[in-house]
Amino acid sequence: MRRIIGIDVHRTFGEVVFWENGRLRHAGRIDMTRTALEGFGKTLLAGDEVVLEATGNSLAVSRVLAPFVARGIIANPLQVKAIAQAHVKTDKIDAGTLASLQAAGYLPQIWTPDAETERKRRLVARRYQVVRHRTRLKNAVHSILHAHLIPKCPHADLFNARGRAWLAAQQLPDDERAAIDRHVRELDRLAEDLVLLDREIARDAIEDFAVNRLMTITGVNLAVAAGIVAAIGDISWFNSPQKLVSYFGLNPRVRQSGLGAAHHGRISKIGPQSCARHAGRSGLGSGQGARSTACFFRTHPRPARPSDRRGGRGSEAHCALLALADKGRGLPVGAPGAGRQQDPRDATSSRTSTTEREPPWTSLCLQHQVAARPRDVDCRPGRAKLRTIRVAMEVAAPKKWRASASVRQDKIGSPVTLAATRHASP
Numbered sequence: 001m002r003r004i005i006g007i008d009v010h011r012t013f014g015e016v017v018f019w020e021n022g023r024l025r026h027a028g029r030i031d032m033t034r035t036a037l038e039g040f041g042k043t044l045l046a047g048d049e050v051v052l053e054a055t056g057n058s059l060a061v062s063r064v065l066a067p068f069v070a071r072g073i074i075a076n077p078l079q080v081k082a083i084a085q086a087h088v089k090t091d092k093i094d095a096g097t098l099a100s101l102q103a104a105g106y107l108p109q110i111w112t113p114d115a116e117t118e119r120k121r122r123l124v125a126r127r128y129q130v131v132r133h134r135t136r137l138k139n140a141v142h143s144i145l146h147a148h149l150i151p152k153c154p155h156a157d158l159f160n161a162r163g164r165a166w167l168a169a170q171q172l173p174d175d176e177r178a179a180i181d182r183h184v185r186e187l188d189r190l191a192e193d194l195v196l197l198d199r200e201i202a203r204d205a206i207e208d209f210a211v212n213r214l215m216t217i218t219g220v221n222l223a224v225a226a227g228i229v230a231a232i233g234d235i236s237w238f239n240s241p242q243k244l245v246s247y248f249g250l251n252p253r254v255r256q257s258g259l260g261a262a263h264h265g266r267i268s269k270i271g272p273q274s275c276a277r278h279a280g281r282s283g284l285g286s287g288q289g290a291r292s293t294a295c296f297f298r299t300h301p302r303p304a305r306p307s308d309r310r311g312g313r314g315s316e317a318h319c320a321l322l323a324l325a326d327k328g329r330g331l332p333v334g335a336p337g338a339g340r341q342q343d344p345r346d347a348t349s350s351r352t353s354t355t356e357r358e359p360p361w362t363s364l365c366l367q368h369q370v371a372a373r374p375r376d377v378d379c380r381p382g383r384a385k386l387r388t389i390r391v392a393m394e395v396a397a398p399k400k401w402r403a404s405a406s407v408r409q410d411k412i413g414s415p416v417t418l419a420a421t422r423h424a425s426p
Contacts, residue, residue: 004049004247005069006099008091009058015091016040019099026092032057034064036376041068051098055075072112075101079108100163113233118144120204127223132192137183141167144176159187206251209356210235231272 004019009032015025030040036242041064044050048069052058054077062072075098083106101107113121126168150170155163167180186303205226222264245251248271256262329368 002049002103003045003047004099004102004103005044006051006097008095008098009052009055009061010091012414014061015095017092017095017099019096019103022103024096025100026096032061037061037064037347041065044068049073049102051075051102051107053094053098059112072109073102074110074112076108076110083108093188111233111237117230118232120201120226123197123201124223124227124230127194127201128227130190130194130197132189134194137187137190141180141183144172144180145170145357147178150173159184198223202243205229240376241364242316 001021005027006017006019007030008015008017010095013029014032015029018025018027024311033054044065046069049071050062050065050069051073053075058074062074080098080101084101086097094207098107141158145167153163153166153241155166156161158167164184166254172180205222208226208229211222211225214220215222216226222226230249232238234246235244239249242251246268250267253265253268254262257263360395398424
């Protein structure tokens with residue numbers, strides 16, 4: 001007999017609902033402590049399935065209960081909300097919904113990282129927090145100088161030796177001077193913490209082949225490469241580079257209905273926060289960084305989209321991360337300009353394709369390519385474009401119709417002219 005246990009996890013307790021033979025049974029609450037969870041796990045069967053919703057402590061709960069059950073499943077809360085929305089929403093209903101969706105096979109699951117990947121993610125997250133705290137302190141010092149009409153520092157960095165000497169020579173009130181000294185001391189302490197974190201990240205990444213390959217991409221240093229590898233985890237879980245692009249939130253938004261054309265917008269930015277953070281730091285999610293990276297790494301050819309013709313960010317970030325996925329998988333990199341020819345299926349795109357019979361997304365090119373604008377795309381302003389269409393229509397129209405149209409346009413107010421035009425028109 002199949003049995004599924006849905007748990008709506010909170011900070012201090014969890015609401016438990018059992019699904020058995022198509023019926024839901026409320027089992028009360030359990031405390032979110034290791035001792036209470038282990039005691040609850042001993043009451044479960046070896047063939048049970050436990051379903052949780054992704055939150056701050058759900059991964060720890062799943063690992064404590066994993067030895068006692070057959071499967072521990074963590075659901076994607078955003079997709080669960082899209083599938084099952086209810087006007088009456090309680091903890092009991094949420095736990096029952098999780099169990100029912102798993103029983104029906106409609107539960108959207110997330111990939112659970114192993115202990116090593118989770119440790120790398122924690123290291124990268126702590127480093128990011130230290131960097132953000134340092135940025136806040138620097139901004140506080142700059143705001144104090146701005147509030148007292150002190151001009152910008154003439155040196156490259158306000159917080160190096162020369163910049164600090166210039167800062168000490170400025171005339172400031174005593175309380176503001178004390179605040180700046182306190183911020184500078186905190187910056188020095190955080191710099192020491194940052195060195196320790198970088199050393200620990202480098203110790204793990206020095207033998208990592210994926211990190212070393214990612215560092216060959218323009219704009220990706222050791223910290224960014226280690227963060228991307230930690231955010232991705234096991235890359236074999238992605239069936240194609242397009243899945244990885246969607247996971248990072250760098251795929252463009254698409255709106256299409258019926259027989260109308262598809263409208264592509266900006267990148268979706270839907271994905272884990274760590275992925276968006278590392279993509280932005282490496283330049284994959286920004287305009288200039290994505291352009292510089294996409295110039296060197298080419299992906300599979302596809303028809304030009306409006307974002308391509310506008311020079312928007314979506315397509316360039318898409319290209320950069322597709323190339324990143326190919327490099328992360330250890331796929332071969334083609335020599336610059338070797339065996340390249342224009343793909344006949346892609347007449348409107350400036351991208352090229354390899355002549356070998358291989359999946360289109362497995363080949364890369366390190367040759368700098370200039371994004372040429374398609375010749376058949378009219379990029380002039382709207383009025384000029386409308387004027388061109390009107391001239392073309394006048395050329396294709398019969399002479400009799402053009403004469404009547406000109407008379408109507410010149411003497412629009414004359415009823416005699418309008419009547420003559422009506423009789424003369426075909």
